[in-house]
Structure formats: structure tokens, C-alpha cells
Amino acid sequence: MKKRVLLLFLILFQVISAFRTGDISGDPKTKSALGELLFKEKKLSKQNKLSCASCHIPEFAFADTIAFSIGENGQPGRRNTPSAMNVSARPFFFYDGRATSLEEQVSFPVEDHLEMNLSFAKACEKIRTDKKYIRYFREIYNELPDERNIRDAIASFERTLETDQSPFDRWIKGDSSAMTASAVRGRNLFMDDKKTKCFLCHFSPDFTGDQFRNIGLYDGKALNDAGRFEITCDSNDLGRFKTPGLRNVAVTAPYMHNGMFATLKEVLEYYNDPFKVVMNPVNTDTLMQQPLGLTEKELADLESFLHALTDKRFLPVKR
Ligand code: HEC
Numbered sequence: 391m392k393k394r395v396l397l398l399f400l401i402l403f404q405v406i407s408a409f410r411t412g413d414i415s416g417d418p419k420t421k422s423a424l425g426e427l428l429f430k431e432k433k434l435s436k437q438n439k440l441s442c443a444s445c446h447i448p449e450f451a452f453a454d455t456i457a458f459s460i461g462e463n464g465q466p467g468r469r470n471t472p473s474a475m476n477v478s479a480r481p482f483f484f485y486d487g488r489a490t491s492l493e494e495q496v497s498f499p500v501e502d503h504l505e506m507n508l509s510f511a512k513a514c515e516k517i518r519t520d521k522k523y524i525r526y527f528r529e530i531y532n533e534l535p536d537e538r539n540i541r542d543a544i545a546s547f548e549r550t551l552e553t554d555q556s557p558f559d560r561w562i563k564g565d566s567s568a569m570t571a572s573a574v575r576g577r578n579l580f581m582d583d584k585k586t587k588c589f590l591c592h593f594s595p596d597f598t599g600d601q602f603r604n605i606g607l608y609d610g611k612a613l614n615d616a617g618r619f620e621i622t623c624d625s626n627d628l629g630r631f632k633t634p635g636l637r638n639v640a641v642t643a644p645y646m647h648n649g650m651f652a653t654l655k656e657v658l659e660y661y662n663d664p665f666k667v668v669m670n671p672v673n674t675d676t677l678m679q680q681p682l683g684l685t686e687k688e689l690a691d692l693e694s695f696l697h698a699l700t701d702k703r704f705l706p707v708k709r
């Protein structure tokens with residue numbers, strides 16, 4: 391009994407002293423921890439309905455599970471929500487590359503009418519008048535919340551979202567049992583610059599060359615998202631999109647800028663014979679002019695390889 395009373399006093403004492411110093415033990419201690427809170431903060435949207443994490447769902451490698459995420463006003467957006475992971479090495483953001491740093495990127499979804507629908511200045515004002523954020527920002531930045539440090543905190547959090555614990559990573563470091571025989575065959579196919587050509591666009595440790603390429607999903611009619619062209623107005627960029635990285639791709643369905651493929655199998659069938667899906671593509675990449683002619687077994691092997699890029703935190707694959 392005595393012990394319990396003592397414990398109660400101890401807790402009370404800690405709570406009171408925490409209030410006095412303003413340091414509540416649950417407070418974020420780092421820029422990225424603060425950024426994580428902001429990433430999940432619905433106040434950044436006009437009616438406090440959506441946070442970044444509403445569309446970039448943590449359990450699905452920070453992507454959404456539907457073709458077009460629903461914005462705050464109830465309308466769908468115009469592009470598929472990509473994974474917000476493994477972005478620290480990217481020179482461009484969004485399918486059309488309209489932002490060139492993570493800090494710059496932050497305000498686009500906030501201001502987008504089909505997303506959070508609020509001016510970035512107003513969103514920051516809401517954070518600036520929230521007592522808890524005033525305390526957090528004082529502790530970490532020694533400043534009041536403002537547009538610069540809010541961008542900085544969210545970008546810091548995004549930079550922590552790197553994954554390198556997939557079966558493929560273990561395999562490439564020498565654990566030959568980490569990938570199945572099918573995934574190893576798939577990896578060889580993926581690297582084959584004559585047969586599949588995948589690696590010619592999806593290279594680097596994150597399986598993207600960070601280039602804008604047109605894989606044939608633009609015909610100016612039913613498929614009329616012009617991609618990079620919207621930013622550069624250069625006709626060479628018609629239908630070009632930022633090559634997405636492929637880490638955790640097994641958990642980020644549906645696929646492509648418009649979410650038109652529901653499964654990896656559909657994606658691979660598309661690559662195998664693009665013209666079967668889009669008859670008259672405009673400005674298609676020279677690498678995409680011929681059907682690949684892969685067998686069912688080869689397609690299954692490629693799929694196994696793509697599954698082996700899933701970080702252990704998402705295994706077993708959900709869905
Ligand atoms: C309503 C859904 C929605 C919300 C809310 C949302 N996003 Fe996005 N996000 C998207 C879509 C859609 C795209 C792709 C848009 C494009 O390419 O034009 C995207 C793209 C991105 C990218 C680029 C990834 C890449 O590889 O290019 C990052 C990073 C990102 N969002 C972070 C955020 C952050 C940070 C927030 C909160 C401030 C946020 N998003 C809020 C839907 C959303």
C-alpha cells in the first residue's frame with residue numbers, strides 16, 4: 391500500500407514538473423518526429439479532414455490502395471498516389487517532376503483543390519496558433535512554427551522513410567537463400583537489356599533512373615494526361631512520366647500515373663505486349679516499340695522478383 395502511494399506521488403511530481411518546464415515526455419524530440427506528427431496532422435487541410443497519411447497510408451508503403459485518392463471536397467484527384475518512401479535520393483517529385491526538393495513538394499498537396507484544398511500560408515497559420523505545436527517548434531527549432539520550418543520538419547520525416555531490408559537486399563549482400571529460384575531468374579530477366587530492358591529505365595539502388603519516359607500510356611484521347619509536357623511544353627515530353635522506383639511495389643497497387651493496372655501481373659502483361667492495351671500511343675519510347683514475347687513462366691519470374699523488393703516491415707504482403 392505504502393509503495394502505491396509513493397508511486398502515485400512520484401508520478402504526480404513528474405507530471406507537475408513536466409508542465410512547469412513545458413517538456414511533456416510524449417513531445418517529439420527530433421525534426422523528423424515532429425515531421426511525422428505533421429504528416430498525420432489533419433489541420434493541414436481546409437476542413438481538418440485529411441492528413442498526408444490519409445492518402446500515403448503507412449501500412450501500404452505510404453501509397454494509397456485506390457486508383458485516385460479522394461480529396462477533402464469528396465472528389466477524386468487526377469493521378470494515382472505514389473509511395474512516399476525512398477524519396478531521399480530523388481531529384482524530382484510528382485509524376486511530372488514539378489517539384490525539385492522535398493521541402494518544395496510539401497505545399498503542393500496542401501494547396502491542391504482536389505487534395506487538402508488550403509493555402510499553405512493558412513495551413514501554417516493553423517499550426518502556428520496551436521499551443522502544442524508552438525511548444526514543439528520552440529523545443530526543436532527554437533522558433534515559432536512558420537512555412538520554412540514546417541516544410542523542413544515534414545521533409546526530414548520523409549527522408550527517414552528509406553527501406554533496404556528486402557529479400558533482394560539480403561540476396562545481393564550474399565545470402566543466396568534470401569530470394570526464391572524464381573525471383574533470381576526474374577532478376578536476371580529484369581537486368582537483361584535486350585530481352586526485357588527493364589533495367590535501362592529502372593536502374594539505381596531504388597530501381598529508378600529518375601528520368602521522364604513514355605511507356606505508351608498516352609494517346610491524346612482516352613489517355614490524355616500529357617505528364618512532363620505540362621511542365622516543359624516541349625513536345626518531346628508528351629506522355630512522359632517520372633520513372634517510379636520499384637521498392638515495395640508489391641504493396642502499392644494499383645499502378646501507373648492513372649492507376650490503370652490493378653495488379654503486377656497486369657503491369658507485366660502490358661509490358662509484354664503494350665499495343666494490345668493501347669492501340670495508338672503517341673511519342674512512345676524507342677525501348678517500347680516491340681512486344682517482349684516473354685513466356686508465362688518468365689512473366690511469373692519477373693513478378694517474383696518484384697515481390698522480392700518488399701521490405702521486411704511489409705512482409706507478408708498485405709492484400
Ligand atoms: C488527397 C490525397 C493526397 C494527400 C492528402 C497528399 N498526397 Fe502526396 N501525392 C498524392 C498524389 C495523387 C500524388 C501524385 C501527384 C502527381 O504526380 O501529380 C502525390 C505525390 C506525392 C509525393 C511525390 C512522390 C514521388 O515519388 O514523386 C510526395 C513526396 C508526397 N505526395 C508527399 C505528401 C505530403 C508530405 C503530403 C501532406 C502535406 C501529401 N503528400 C498529401 C496524393 C496525396
Ligand code: HEC
Pocket residue numbers: 472485580586587588589590591592602603604605607631632633634636639642644645646647648654657661675677678692
Ligand atoms: C522506357 C523506360 C521503361 C522501361 C523499359 C520499363 N519501365 Fe517500368 N515504368 C517506366 C515509367 C515511365 C513508368 C510510369 C509510367 C506511368 O505512370 O504512366 C513505369 C512504371 C512501372 C511500374 C509501376 C510502378 C508504380 O508504382 O505504379 C512497374 C511495376 C514497372 N514499371 C516495372 C517494369 C518492368 C518489370 C519492366 C521490364 C519488363 C519495365 N518496367 C520497363 C519506365 C520504364
